[in-house]
Amino acid sequence: MPRILRAQHDSFALSRPFRISRGVKTQAEVVTVAIAQDGLVGRGEGVPYPRYGESVESALAAIEGVRGAIEDGADRAALQSLLPPGAARNAVDCALWDLEARLAGRSVAALIGAPEPDTLASALTIGIDTPMAMADAARAVSSAPLLKVKVDATDPDAQLRAVRTAAPDARMIVDPNESWNRALLEAMAPLLVALRIDLLEQPVPAGDDAWLEGFDYPIAICADEAVHVAADLDVIAARYSHVNVKLDKAGGLTAALELADAARARGMGLMTGCMISSSLSIAPALHVARRSDFVDLDGPIWLAKDYPGGVRDDAGMMTPPAPGFWGTP
Known part of the structure; x- marks a missing residue:
């Protein structure tokens, strides 16, 4: 039987606003792809991101442009040259992985040659707010093993002190989302050391980071x-x-997977992250997360309602989706 590809825009309301340095999100806007063949369906999800010049409309148009090739049988290897990196290719690629697993009667983990995903520590995110509100949010999840704290250049000192006081034992990632400059980065170093910050994620703009080469930071x-x-x-x-x-x-x-392999080959550490998304985005990411030093896959935790059978979070410990949700026969 020929393949049939479907692509659509889905919207998930958030249970509370998600604030980062670029703004506030109250809805997760995603593109969902389903590819049917021989009575089986593989699914994938992509989250178009304006920071990278993407929109739901542009992603759907890109997928429509490769519909003929995919329905004619193009595989994941062919897809890499049919679409550029981004949300559109992600949705199609993950749908092809899911379909391949179902057609083969083997899980994605088995196809990769890796263990099945298991429960792991995944960061819980503290969004930007007043120091007092961020402390309250951190206190509510203070038993979690890993927190990710969003900040900007406005008052990161007070915000981070408040969060650390409220959650004294958690490992901590700080994410300014490109909002700092070199002067602020240097000024924050003593505080980040004092607060036992484990990782600083993209503090300065990606287009203005050449000076980080050879930069000594604690x-x-x-x-x-x-x-x-x-x-x-x-x-x-x-x-x-x-x-x-x-x-x-x-x-x-x-x-x-190619990026993770190449980074490890260079001796670099790995983090697995996500956009605000449903569990359909997180299920495939777990295959990278299982080999990462830091995991930040709490996107579905922000949704008012996720897919049934999706990932579950218990105080920062994430359990994979139910069998059959994605990537298993």
């Missing part, structure tokens, strides 16, 4: 916006110690 710095695919490592490996692997940036699980 906290590990992770590339996020500065790295999308394995080829980017030729430039950024000398600037950052870690890379944040996101399937929406890489353009799917296929390219994300």
Whole structure:
């Protein structure tokens, strides 16, 4: 039977506003792809991100442009040259992985040759707010093993002190989302050390980070916006110690695994991240997360309602989706 590809825009309301340095989000806008063949259906999800010039409309148009090739049988390897890295390719790539697993009667983990995903520590995010409100949010999840704290350049000192006081034992990632400059980064160093920050994620703009090469800093710095695919490592490996692997940036699980392998080969640390999304985005990311030093996959935790059978979070410990949800026969 021929393949049939469907792509649509889905919207998920958030249970509370999600604030970062670029603004506030109250809805998760995603593109969902389903590819049917021989009575089986593989699904994937992508989250178009304006920071990278993407929109729901542009992603749907890109997918429509490769419909004929996919329905004619193009596989994941062919897809890498049909679409550029980004949310559109991610949605199609993950749908092809899911379909391949169902057609083969084997899980994605078995196809990769890796163990099945298991429960793991995944960061719970504290969004930007007043120091008092951020402390309250951190106190509510203070038993979690890992927190990710969003800040900007307005008052990071007070915000981080408040969060650390409220959650004295958690490991902590700080994410300014490109909002700092060199002067602020240098000024914050003593505080970040004193607060026992484990990782600083993309503090300065990706287009203004060349000076990080050879820069001596007491906290590990992770590339996020500065790295999308394995080829980017030729430039950024000398600037950052870690890379944040996101399937929406890489353009799917296929390219994300390639990026993770290439980063490890260079001796770099790994983080697995996500956009605000449903569990359909998180299920494939777990195959990168299981080998990462830091995991930040709490996107579905912000939704008012996720898919049934999706990932579950218990105080910062994430359990994979139910069997059959994605990537299993």
